[in-house]
Amino acid sequence: MDNTSRNSPSHSHSRSLVELLRKNIIGAISSTVKGNRWRVVVVDRPSLKVVSMALEMQSILEQNVMAVQLITRNRQAYPEMDAIYILVPCADSVMRMIDDFKPDPGHPENHQTKYAHAHLFFTGKLPELLFSQLASSAAAPYIKGVTELFVEYNPFESRVFLTTPSKQPFYSLYSPHAADKIERDLDAASDRLLSVIAALEIHPFVRFYRPVNPTSSNNGSDSGNDSSQDSACPRIAEDMARRLQLKLNEHYAHEYSDTDNKDPRQQHNSDSVVIVLDRSIDMFAPLVHELTYQAMVHDIIDLGDGAKYIHEKKAANGQVERVEAELSEKTDWLWEKLRHEHIGSVAQKLSDRVERLMSESTGIKAAQSDGKKLTLTEMKATLAELPEFKRLQSLYSLHSDLATQCLEISSKRNLPALVNFEQEIVTQTSADGKHVGQMSLETRLIALLDDEGLDKSDRIRLLFLYLVYANGGSAEDRRRLEEVPQCLTINDKHAAINLRQLGIPTNKKQSELNKPSAKKTYSWDTFTHADPDKHEPWFAPAVKRIIFEQLNGDLDDTLFPWTRETLPENIPKHILNVTATSLRRNKGTWERKHQHSKSEDSGKGTMIIYIAGGMTFSEMRTVYEMT
Structure with a gap:
């Protein structure tokens, strides 16, 4: 994945974040309703994206909203109506809002404003400077x-x-040529993580991953020059965690100004924690093939816009039409049911669902009770009249098409055999439980890389996987690989060398090759197993072990320190006594409030796993399973 790898963090909570987002935005709009008066909603482009993630335009218009206007455009004035502004907390949007209530420079005698009143809702924390500008403005x-x-x-x-926060989040965090972007991205990401924490109404403790021998900044080069410092592993997770802690401290200082500056986490009971990691915590997860449905679709199918899939569908008139489908739990309940299934089970799950419909069909049951045996064609005709079958038919066609494509590509690229070898590299164990030696792995790796039929992406993936397994390589290793036909392009060589940015030494001396890594691994020495019948992988992402050890109070304090030097006395580290209270702050009358919608499950055992640089679908699946 990209930073979806999707930059992308994941969390465990009993409330859907999509539901929380929708509830907060609809709640903001509806909170300004008085009688049946109509209002106007004004947004900027970034806030429009946020709103669109959770709501259809129709849902907004149903809240007595006359129109949704973009603040950067020339807009029709509605001087008799109130305006609901949903804006990002930036200077440009604030100044444009203020301008809506200034007299017209061309007609100073006209004191009419664009709207009657303004209800301001900001997507995040409003800086004090902008708040002051609002308070003293016209x-x-x-x-x-x-x-x-x-x-x-x-x-x-x-x-x-x-x-x-940016189009290339992984690059801006790890490239030595993006030093001007990392500060900006970490600051923006910590603001957004604060938004998640505030939306969930929790007061978590924060801990982070700190490599044994980190550096404070990126070193190395994207060029092929390997004379620069090797194995530079920046303190990305630590930087992110400390920024988050500062923002949390400021947030709590305002929220609890009447509690004599006592940390609310010392007064209440909860077990909320945020664990900030970065991509270097587990370099196997992005490289090992994941054979579950969602991961395979994103890995080997060309999806438009990240989740859009064009498939052919047979219309009622017999013609074939091309239909765009969105693979999202918001629009496709069957995708949500199937996404974590092994690809080999998806087709069977689809068939089972249709057979269950057939067995539950009233028409089929009636025929069977009369002793009549329906043909398959008659069964299908009976099913076709069922509303549920009609709804299922389109989704069945979509997912049958997708699953079939995945299996065909998997067979063509011989992914099952490739996956077996990947698992042996990572676990150093064969499917029958026997130890696999390094010499055997190297011999088979060279043979695979020499196979002209091997897909280019699989070739590079195998190479990188081996470098991570061996904790880097030497110049001699690279020379041997370069002798393999069609193995490495110039860009591939640069990419291999730049693994140093993630803590993998790529210019080791021959005398260092057999030395164990100083960096403790959290990926492949725990939770590894082979169960072909259940299609379970031998390798489990490091996230699984981290969550498991956090829940048991065993997570290493040296590798995963807390942002606070001391925790409250007599509180076990895996039971972090805290409860959420209302996230509300008032100043005077209108000055400032926090949106608060107290949820009955707030503060109950929330753990957020944040991975700067992006997370993989296997890590996402692991979080769902452990939840």
Whole structure:
């Protein structure tokens, strides 16, 4: 994945983040309703994207909204109506809002404003400077309220959110040529992570991954020059965690100004924790093929816009039409049911669902009770009249097509055999439980790389997987690989060398090759197993072990320190006594409020796993399974 790899963090909570986002935005709009008066909603482009993630336009218009207007365009004035502004907390949007309530420069005698009053809702925390500008502006008498919604995150799935601040988040975090972007991206990402925490109404403790020998900044080069410092592993997770802690401290200072500056986590009971990781925590997860449905579709099918799939569907008149489908739990319940199934089981699951419909059909049951045996054609005709079957038919066609494509590509690329070898590299264990030696792995690797039929992406993936397994390589290793026909392009060589940015030494001396890594591994020495009948992988992502050890209070304090030097006394580290209270702050009358919708499950055992640089579908699946 990209930063979806999708930059992408994941969390475990009993409330869907999509539902929370929808509830907060609809709640903000409906909270301004008085009688049947009509209003106007004004958005900027970034906030429009946030709103669109959770709501259809029709859902907004149903809230007595006359129109949704973009603040950057020339807009029709509605001087008799109130305006609901949903904006990102930036200077440009704030100044445009203020301008809506200034007299017309061309007609100074006309004191009519664009709207009657303003209800301001900001997607994230409004800086004090901008708040002061609002309070002293010409618009101040017209402002009915200012509320911070904390909705600056992308709910990718019910338990997965994205905080991607740029188009190339992985590059800006790890490239030595993007030093000017890393500060900006980490700051923006920590703001969005704060939004998630505020939306969930939790008060978590924060801990982070700190490599044994990290560096404070990226070193190395994207060029092929390997004379630079080797194995530079930046403190990305630590930087991110400390920024988040500062923002949380500021947030709590405002929220609990009447509690004598006591940390609310010392006064209440909860077990909420945020664990900030970065991609270097587990370099196997992005490289090992995942044979579950969702992962395979994203890995080997060309999807438009990240989740759009064009498939052929037979219409009622017999003609074939091309239909665009969105693979999302919001629009496709069958995708949600099947996405974590092994690809080999998907077709059977689809068939089982149709057979169950047939067995439950009233018409078929009636025929069977009369002793009549229906033909398959008659059964299909009976089913075709069922509303549920009609709904299923389109989805069945879509997922049958997708699953078939995945299996065909898998067979063509011989992925099952490739996956077996990948698992042996990672676990150093064969499917029958025997130890696999390094010499055997190297011999088979060279043979595979020499296979002209091997897909280019699989060739590079295998190479990188082996470099991670061996904790890097030497110049001699690279020379041997370069002798393999069609193995490495210039860009491939640069990419292999730049693994140093993720803590993998790529210029080891021969005398260092057999030395164990100083960096403790959290990926392949625990939770490895082989169960072909259940299609379970031998390798489990490091995230699984981290969550498991956190829940048991065994997570290493050296590798995963806390952002606070001392925790409250007499509190076990895996039971972090805290409860959420209302995220509300008032100043005077309209000045500022936090959107609060107290949920009955707030503060109950929430753990957020955040991976700077992106997470994989196997890690997402692991979080769902452990939840």
